[in-house]
Amino acid sequence: MPEKKKKKATTLPGYVVRNRASWTVSNAEYTAGSAHDSWAAKRITWGVWKVPEDEIKVLPDVRGLDVIELGCGTAYFGAWLKKRGARRVVGVDITPAQLATAREMNTEFGLELEFIEANAEAVPLPSASFDLAFSEYGASIWCDPYLWIPEAARLLRPGGELLFMRNSTLEILCSPDDAVVGEKLIRPQKGMHHNTWQDEEGGGKSTVFHISGSEQFKLLRDTGFEVTDFREIFAPVNAVDHPYYKWTPVEWARKWPNEEIWRARKR
Amino acid sequence: MPEQALPDYALRNRAKWTVSNARYTAGRARESWAKDVHWGVWHVPEADVQALPDVSGLDVIELGCGTAYFGAWLKRRGARRVVGVDITPAQLATAREMNLEFGLGLEFIEANAENVPLPAASFDLAFSEYGASIWCDPYLWIAEAARLLRRGGQLMFLRGSTLQVLCSPDVGNVGTALVRPQKGMRRFDWTDDEDGPSTDFHISGSEMFQLLLKTGFDVVDFREIFAPEAAVDHPYYSYLPAEWAKRWPGEEIWRARKR
Numbered sequence: 386m387p388e389k390k391k392k393k394a395t396t397l398p399g400y401v402v403r404n405r406a407s408w409t410v411s412n413a414e415y416t417a418g419s420a421h422d423s424w425a426a427k428r429i430t431w432g433v434w435k436v437p438e439d440e441i442k443v444l445p446d447v448r449g450l451d452v453i454e455l456g457c458g459t460a461y462f463g464a465w466l467k468k469r470g471a472r473r474v475v476g477v478d479i480t481p482a483q484l485a486t487a488r489e490m491n492t493e494f495g496l497e498l499e500f501i502e503a504n505a506e507a508v509p510l511p512s513a514s515f516d517l518a519f520s521e522y523g524a525s526i527w528c529d530p531y532l533w534i535p536e537a538a539r540l541l542r543p544g545g546e547l548l549f550m551r552n553s554t555l556e557i558l559c560s561p562d563d564a565v566v567g568e569k570l571i572r573p574q575k576g577m578h579h580n581t582w583q584d585e586e587g588g589g590k591s592t593v594f595h596i597s598g599s600e601q602f603k604l605l606r607d608t609g610f611e612v613t614d615f616r617e618i619f620a621p622v623n624a625v626d627h628p629y630y631k632w633t634p635v636e637w638a639r640k641w642p643n644e645e646i647w648r649a650r651k652r
Numbered sequence: 653m654p655e656q657a658l659p660d661y662a663l664r665n666r667a668k669w670t671v672s673n674a675r676y677t678a679g680r681a682r683e684s685w686a687k688d689v690h691w692g693v694w695h696v697p698e699a700d701v702q703a704l705p706d707v708s709g710l711d712v713i714e715l716g717c718g719t720a721y722f723g724a725w726l727k728r729r730g731a732r733r734v735v736g737v738d739i740t741p742a743q744l745a746t747a748r749e750m751n752l753e754f755g756l757g758l759e760f761i762e763a764n765a766e767n768v769p770l771p772a773a774s775f776d777l778a779f780s781e782y783g784a785s786i787w788c789d790p791y792l793w794i795a796e797a798a799r800l801l802r803r804g805g806q807l808m809f810l811r812g813s814t815l816q817v818l819c820s821p822d823v824g825n826v827g828t829a830l831v832r833p834q835k836g837m838r839r840f841d842w843t844d845d846e847d848g849p850s851t852d853f854h855i856s857g858s859e860m861f862q863l864l865l866k867t868g869f870d871v872v873d874f875r876e877i878f879a880p881e882a883a884v885d886h887p888y889y890s891y892l893p894a895e896w897a898k899r900w901p902g903e904e905i906w907r908a909r910k911r
Contacts, residue, residue, distance in 0.1 A: 555815065555818070555830075555834075558815075558900070559830065568829060568830045569828050569829050569830070570815075570819065570828040570829075570830075570899075570900060571828075573899035573900065574815075574876075574878075574899065574900045574901060575878055575898065575899055575900070597876055597901070598857060598874065598876065599874050599875050599876035599901070599904070602873070602874040602875075606873070611870065611872075612871055612874075613870075614861070614865070615857065615858050615861040615871075616858050616861075616862075617834075617856055617857065617858035619834075619835055639833075639835065640830075640833035640834065640835055641818070641830065641833065641834045641835070642834060642856070642858070645858070
């Protein structure tokens with residue numbers, strides 16, 4: 386396969402290498418251990434507060450759809466979509482440790498997902514081969530939006546949908562380099578694109594991308610999408626601080642949305 | 653429209669805008685009418701933003717028109733008919749004076765933009781720049797705009813950004829602290845205005861998106877407006893410091909198409 390050979394020769398960008406190292410640590414610290422519970426969950430939930438899908442109702446009917454999860458991690462969301470009737474679910478991730486967990490769960494749960502180790506900005510799959518491109522805190526924050534969104538557009542069939550969750554712009558504006566999210570604007574929104582963070586315990590660094598709502602809207606329009614939904618997610622009243630993703634205090638997220646969901650349809 | 657039909661906030665806002673008209677907008681109207689299209693307190697030129705659709709031949713309604721400078725610009729750009737709706741007689745008096753002076757043939761109606769005495773499906777573009785978009789209840793005026801528009805017609809409005817509202821204290825200018833929760837935001841009663849107490853409305857971006865979907869619109873554009881690098885504090889709308897608005901968007905523009 387000449388295409389595969391070409392991809393291998395391409396060096397991964399620095400942030401991908403950095404994020405892979407960070408996720409290798411996070412896999413050992415948290416996600417490998419929580420994967421079984423996540424895959425087994427009866428309800429689909431969103432984000433760090435596990436807001437139930439049956440309350441927010443943002444997913445399309447996935448029955449019979451070909452789905453690609455971009456930055457799948459341990460692929461629990463892909464598993465949920467397969468259980469809901471997706472015809473085919475392909476998970477793409479750059480971190481071998483995360484994919485190893487995903488494959489283990491896949492065997493255990495017998496859901497027959499497919500996995501590819503690849504950067505979601507350059508997926509070695511043919512164009513127009515999916516009905517739904519999906520990311521929950523995957524490519525949606527770890528990849529450059531100006532690369533992964535056009536790649537999602539390429540992978541989708543006309544009329545196909547893109548659905549992703551990311552941090553809210555407000556959370557990024559209120560995120561210091563060295564402390565949890567606060568109640569003050571400490572970063573300009575003008576020109577925002579990415580930021581490299583010092584990881585809490587692993588000691589490494591990771592790079593997260595975020596463009597503002599209006600830039601995200603324009604990028605989607607420019608890459609051939611109609612924006613069909615936009616949601617902001619608050620912590621529910623009964624939520625408590627997340628045991629691992631501690632950067633957003635639950636009290637903050639009850640007042641302000643720390644996550645947002647975008648849905649768009651390819652023209 | 654009968655006096656008793658106006659909600660409390662419309663009466664309060666009319667009193668405030670009567671004062672603001674005498675103190676600022678009446679004196680500014682001629683210069684504003686004479687200009688070309690620009691947006692918001694920083695006067696960002698439409699040539700830079702490129703948010704307006706082609707208005708040639710369109711029937712346009714401006715909801716909360718004030719002195720109607722924006723309606724005048726749209727008429728000059730080729731709109732077939734421009735109707736300005738406002739609840740403040742003093743603002744409409746200025747608008748009518750300018751209309752005579754510039755000979756643009758706008759029409760005006762004194763009415764609350766939440767309840768406009770005009771037939772359904774009679775416009776191609778419903779428009780508001782800091783009009784109904786902030787002074788009226790979005791759950792009323794957006795539905796009313798949907799009623800007034802023909803199928804395929806467009807709704808376009810500029811309002812303060814959600815971020816600006818979150819950072820607006822009861823007293824004083826916009827700052828960098830989040831002083832209000834976004835959860836449940838809708839109506840704001842202000843007393844720290846020299847021109848008198850007022851009430852404005854703001855719902856979050858996602859609530860606005862849902863409201864537009866539910867009232868029969870598809871959202872086709874969303875812009876956030878920063879102050880240009882050369883901007884200085886606005887002489888009258890001074891609550892929004894230019895230095896803040898160079899870092900964070902103080903205003904946003906929405907455009908939606910009626911299905």
